[in-house]
Each structure stands twice: as C-alpha cells, then as structure tokens.
Amino acid sequence: MKILRIIIILIVLILLLLGIIFFLRAGNLRLNASVSKFIPSDKEETATFSRRFPDSIVITIDLCPSSKPYNKELFDYLDTLSKKLGYPIPVAICPSGTWILKHADELAKIKSLDLDIAWVNHSYSHPVDRDFLNNPKINFKYEVEENLKIFKKYGLKPSKYFRFPGLRSNKKRLKELAEMGYIPLGANAWLAKGQKIKNGSIILVHGNGNELQGCLMLINYLKEHEQDLIDGKIKIVSI
Ligand SMILES: [Zn+2]
DSSP states (O other): OHHHHHHHHHHHHHHHHHHHHHHHHHHHHHHHHHHHTTOOSSHHHHHHHHHHOTTEEEEEEEEOOOSSOOOHHHHHHHHHHHHHHTSOEEEEEEEOHHHHHHOHHHHHHHHTSSEEEEEEEOOSSOOOTTTGGGOTTSOHHHHHHHHHHHHHHTTOOEEEEEOOGGGOOOHHHHHHHHHTTOEEOOOSEEGGGTOOOOTTOEEEEEOSSSOHHHHHHHHHHHHHTHHHHHHTSSEEOOO
16 A cells, blocks of 8 residues: 555656646747747847847857858857757857858758757858848849758758848848748847847857857857856747
C-alpha cells in the first residue's frame, strides 16, 4: 500500500510538472504570435511596436556583401546565450545573395548554431549607388527573386519578410514588394549609427565583418542584461 501511495504521488507530481511546462510554452507561443502581428514595416509601425511591447526586443543581423570574414564573436555569443536561457533565441538574419555565394562555410556554421533563425531576403546584389534599391535602373523583382533562388539552393527557409538595403525604400518599391507577397522589415536601433537599444527596440547590426563596433554593442547589451533575460523581464522575440 505504501508503494502504491508513493507511485500515485509521483504520477501527480509528473502531471503537475507537465502542466507547468505546457503553460509556460503556451505563454511564450502566444507572445510570439501576438508580437508577429505587429512587426514593423515602416518607421511609424516600428515606433508603435516599441510602445506596445516595451519588454521585448527583436534582433536582426544583416549580411550585406563583404570581403571580410563574418563576426564570429557575435554568432558564438548568441549560441552561448541560447544555452544559458535554455532555448534557441529567435534571430532574424538577412543575407544578400552575393554574401551567401562568397561565405558558404560561414553560412553553414551559422545554420549549425543553437538559434531560432528567421531568414530574411536582403536582395541578391545589394545595390548601394544612387539610393540603394530606390535607384530606378535596378531590376527590383530580379533582386528579390534571384536571392530567393539562392536561399533555396542553400537550404534557407525564406520568411515573408524583406530587409531593404540601407533601410531605404520608396512608395514604388513598397508597392512592388507587397505585390511579391513580402513585408518590409524595419529597424529603429541601428547600433553603429548611434541609435540606442531601448525597451521594444528592433535592433540592427551587420554581422558581415564590417561593423565590429555595432556587434560589440549588442554583445555588451545582452551580457549586461543576461539576468533580466533569464528572469523574463526582457524577452527576445521572433518576427
Ligand atoms: Zn545590407
């Protein structure tokens, strides 16, 4: 009889534990679902996001064409942070096609990390001259679709988001983008440009080796707030 009682107590405890885990996971999923509805596509929406979700931050990392090696320190730190928090942290990574073609080994390393990655199209060749993709001579559709082909070739599941190079867009490009079924992904804390991380920030850094300072600022911010992240006072949310 005593053994039976112990078994029943154990079963009750296990069920209670499973219930708590389910409750916490459901809460987390609900948060992500509610946040993703409000992911900003322009300046106004970015500001609205920050007001609505003051305890949440979104991490976005652009990989524009670069001859330099990627910022290994940043990616490795994010991997370590996932392990500390006990789940893969959500990160939006925005590679351009020409970065992927020159950095296949680095891409493979990023894919192998303990991260919940949303892959965001960042155009194929990432034009810069004459106001980035706003340059009327650029074949915008080609830039989007060619990068999509590269995503598929390298096994990257494309999200519905598009990150405009230089965060530069105009009405014409936004209309064309919507017709292709994408949502532009904005940002309001481009660290290397001096924009600070606040509550509710959409953070932008370049992980392509060209923005060491920005990456270091992000690492330092996350290190300083590690306990708040562990306690859930600050949440890193997915797009
Ligand atoms: Zn870029």
